[in-house]
Amino acid sequence: MVFDELRNGEVRDVEDFSREHASVIKELRQLPAIEFRDVELAFDDQIILDKVSFTVKRGETKFVLGGSGTGKSTIINLILGLLKPDAGHILIEGEDITHFDDVELMRIRQNIGMVFQEGALFDSLSVYDNVAYRLHESKTPEDEVEHEVRRMLRFVDLEAAIDKMPSELSGGMRRRVGIARALVGNPSIVLFDEPTAGLDPPTARTICELAIKLRDIEDVSSIFVTHEMNNLEYISTEYAILDREGGVHFELEGKTRCQVNTEVIMLRQGQIVFSGRDEPLRASPDPYIQRFLNGK
Amino acid sequence: MNLITQFLFELQAITNLLWRSIKGLAKKPRYFSDIIVQMDQIGVGSLGIVVLTGFFTGGVLILQAYPTLAYYGAQSNAGQGVATALIRELGPVLSALMVAGRVGSAIAAELGSMVVSQQIAAMRALGTSPVRKLVTPRLIAMLICLPLLTIAADLFGLIGGGIVANQLYGLDTNTYVASVRTGTDINALLTGIIKPIFFGLLIALISCEKGLTTTGGTAGVGVSTTQAVVLSSICVIISDFFLSKLLQSALESTLF
Ligand SMILES: Nc1ncnc2c1ncn2[C@@H]1O[C@H](COP(=O)(O)OP(=O)(O)OP(=O)(O)O)[C@@H](O)[C@H]1O
Ligand SMILES: [Mg+2]
Numbered sequence: 001m002v003f004d005e006l007r008n009g010e011v012r013d014v015e016d017f018s019r020e021h022a023s024v025i026k027e028l029r030q031l032p033a034i035e036f037r038d039v040e041l042a043f044d045d046q047i048i049l050d051k052v053s054f055t056v057k058r059g060e061t062k063f064v065l066g067g068s069g070t071g072k073s074t075i076i077n078l079i080l081g082l083l084k085p086d087a088g089h090i091l092i093e094g095e096d097i098t099h100f101d102d103v104e105l106m107r108i109r110q111n112i113g114m115v116f117q118e119g120a121l122f123d124s125l126s127v128y129d130n131v132a133y134r135l136h137e138s139k140t141p142e143d144e145v146e147h148e149v150r151r152m153l154r155f156v157d158l159e160a161a162i163d164k165m166p167s168e169l170s171g172g173m174r175r176r177v178g179i180a181r182a183l184v185g186n187p188s189i190v191l192f193d194e195p196t197a198g199l200d201p202p203t204a205r206t207i208c209e210l211a212i213k214l215r216d217i218e219d220v221s222s223i224f225v226t227h228e229m230n231n232l233e234y235i236s237t238e239y240a241i242l243d244r245e246g247g248v249h250f251e252l253e254g255k256t257r258c259q260v261n262t263e264v265i266m267l268r269q270g271q272i273v274f275s276g277r278d279e280p281l282r283a284s285p286d287p288y289i290q291r292f293l294n295g296k
Numbered sequence: 297m298n299l300i301t302q303f304l305f306e307l308q309a310i311t312n313l314l315w316r317s318i319k320g321l322a323k324k325p326r327y328f329s330d331i332i333v334q335m336d337q338i339g340v341g342s343l344g345i346v347v348l349t350g351f352f353t354g355g356v357l358i359l360q361a362y363p364t365l366a367y368y369g370a371q372s373n374a375g376q377g378v379a380t381a382l383i384r385e386l387g388p389v390l391s392a393l394m395v396a397g398r399v400g401s402a403i404a405a406e407l408g409s410m411v412v413s414q415q416i417a418a419m420r421a422l423g424t425s426p427v428r429k430l431v432t433p434r435l436i437a438m439l440i441c442l443p444l445l446t447i448a449a450d451l452f453g454l455i456g457g458g459i460v461a462n463q464l465y466g467l468d469t470n471t472y473v474a475s476v477r478t479g480t481d482i483n484a485l486l487t488g489i490i491k492p493i494f495f496g497l498l499i500a501l502i503s504c505e506k507g508l509t510t511t512g513g514t515a516g517v518g519v520s521t522t523q524a525v526v527l528s529s530i531c532v533i534i535s536d537f538f539l540s541k542l543l544q545s546a547l548e549s550t551l552f
Contacts, residue, residue: 080421106423114421120414134422181422 031094033058033189033221034079039088041074048074050270051088056189056223059261061215063232063278064225065292066267072225073117076191079223080114081105092189113182113190117197119174121166121181127153128162131180152180156210172203179210190214190222196231208234213248215261216240229293236262236278266292306527309509310501313427317435317501320428330433338399338434339441345398346391346445347452353386354378354453358460362467371465375472378457379479383488387450389536392495395442396528400503403434404524407507408517416508426508435500442496443489450488483547491539495532502528 032055041049048071056062064072077083078090081097089098092108100108121130129136131152135145153159156176166174175195182190192211196204208231214220216239224235237253239260253260264281266274266289274281274289282293357378365371407430410416416426454476461467506524510516 077417080417082417082420102425106425109421109423112421114418116414116418116421118414120418122415122418123410123413133424137422137424 031058032056032091033060033093034062034223035089035091036075036078037089037091039078039085039090041071041078041083041085047270049078049085052267052270052272053088054265054272054275056221057261058221059215059219061211061222061224061235061262063236063262063264064223064267065227065232065264067292068227070267071270072267073193076114076193076223076225079189079191080109080112110185111187111189113185113187115175115179115182115190115192115195117193119166119171119178121169121174121177123166125166126162127158127164127166127169127177130166130177131184133181134184148184149180152184153177155183156180157206172199175199175207176203179207183214186218188220190220192222192224192226194225194227196226196228201230204228204231205234209240209250211235212238212240212250217242217248232264232278236260236264306505309505313431313501313505313508314435314497316427317432320425320432321436323428327429327433330429331436334433334437335441337402338395338437339444342395342398342441342445343448345394346449349390349394350382350387350449350451350453351456353390353449354382354456354458355460357381357386357453358457359464362461362465366465371467372471373475373478374461374467375454375457375475375477376479378454379476380484382453382457383450383480383484385536385540387446387453388488388491388495389532391446391449392442392492392499392532393529395438395445395496396499396503396532397525399438400499400528401521401525403500403503404507404510404521405517407504408510408520409514411508411510412513412517431500431504431508434504435497438496438500439493442492442499446488446492486547487540487543490543491536494535494539498531498535499528502531 034056036052036054038051038053039049040047040051052075054062064075066072074083078085079092081100085098089096091097092112095108097105097108121127122133125133128146128149131149132145135148140148149162150159153162156179158173158176158180161169161173161177166177169177179195190211195207195211199207211222211224212235214222215235224231226232237260238250239253240248240250243249263277264274265272266281268288273286274284281289284290358374361377362371362374365374365377407416410419410430419426419429458469458472458476461472462469503524506520506527510520512519
């Protein structure tokens with residue numbers, strides 16, 4: 001592959017290189033960030049996913065909705081390679097990871113940030129060490145680590161908690177530290193598993209704003225699992241722009257920008273029962289979907 | 297499931313874990329600082345109870361054996377008896393049991409709650425192998441610490457025996473020490489060092505395996521902790537017999 005040269009550091013002039021291989025790079029850019037092809041998975045005799053196919057395009061946020069136990073966390077575990085599908089294929093940025101072994105998966109995971117349902121912070125490590133985990137693993141010099149950790153904690157507005165232990169944090173703070181930890185190293189894919197469950201509305205809103213910023217400013221592709229319909233409301237109707245001073249503003253979808261880069265899939269009994277943008281979802285006559293959106 | 301298949305499954309899981317943690321040692325990054333932390337927790341942390349166990353075991357051995365020895369007029373051999381029993385058998389086995397109870401349960405509980413709270417999944421998601429990061433350091437720390445702890449237990453057992461012999465039965469200290477020296481030949485010492493290495497391997501692997509395969513939430517952590525302690529204690533006791541037999545034939549025939 002041409003990119004072996006790049007990976008091995010044989011490329012001196014990156015601009016030349018990208019001009020030379022423009023077509024390949026263009027193609028890579030168009031590859032979906034995540035693709036499921038007819039993925040099947042069953043635990044014992046309980047079918048969780050039944051020929052599920054979907055793609056998450058580059059820079060897109062994909063909402064995954066569905067009742068409790070419909071396999072949303074399972075999808076995320078499959079993407080990380082923590083679980084293997086019984087059949088079908090999972091592609092990450094064009095690479096088929098279905099049969100990857102642990103070593104190859106480690107390379108893929110370097111590029112994926114994961115926000116767990118309960119934060120999943122390492123109890124024995126301080127907030128600083130939690131966020132720095134990836135950098136410590138790659139033996140990054142400590143001054144760089146500190147700089148990056150502080151930057152990430154500022155991003156989630158928790159710099160003051162840097163020396164605390166996870167047990168001293170509230171649920172929302174844990175979740176936000178989890179987000180900071182996931183974002184270290186600028187992964188191009190971020191997976192959110194119910195990041196706002198059990199949080200007060202302003203904190204939940206902050207987390208949604210983080211997701212919008214990642215999508216619109218950092219060009220991150222993401223999967224956003226949630227039960228909270230206002231998360232869907234925020235993320236599918238607002239977008240973030242940078243002003244001249246580098247400040248971030250959130251604006252409602254409208255004349256200036258036609259479509260926010262967000263789609264929804266809804267799971268039910270192992271199958272995708274809806275896939276598309278939020279407007280058709282709201283307009284859907286399906287009683288299951290209506291009950292899900294309105295709670296009745 | 298019947299007992300034999302269960303045993304075979306367990307054996308397979310543990311061998312598999314052993315293999316993976318050895319592979320973990322061969323590759324970078326190696327977690328030296330984690331090994332040090334574990335050695336502190338396993339070794340330094342268990343020193344107190346192991347020393348106490350050894351001390352009182354040595355004491356009670358003399359307490360019970362001395363009258364019989366005196367009956368046969370063999371009280372000058374008391375030290376030899378304690379030394380043989382302690383160094384070959386009681387030191388390694390009792391230290392291993394104490395460590396299984398204290399450290400095995402701690403390992404299983406810690407790893408188990410990391411599984412339940414998704415910390416293990418998070419670790420893998422962040423690109424670290426939990427075996428390399430968590431199992432290998434515990435295994436190495438255990439392999440280093442248990443033999444050392446056993447030596448400490450032996451030492452304090454002999455001291456305890458000496459004190460009882462001297463204070464309760466008025467045995468001369470020099471006689472005791474001389475007799476202890478006859479009891480500590482090279483075979484006894486080798487047996488006393490090889491055994492705890494093997495026991496350490498068993499305890500570390502069983503506890504890590506039980507911890508990492510925890511299922512069923514917080515209640516599951518309790519279950520794996522109990523299983524880890526029970527299984528590693530039983531394995532220590534049973535393997536001790538076969539190990540003794542093996543070492544006996546091996547050492548006696550080849551060396552001396
Ligand atoms: N390791 C496992 N062994 C057996 N069954 C499992 C396992 N993990 C998940 N399941 C089952 O798979 C189904 C889907 O689980 P999953 O965690 O993906 O649900 P979810 O959609 O994330 O639900 P929630 O919204 O409650 O988080 C559940 O019915 C669960 O019982
Ligand atoms: Mg879930």
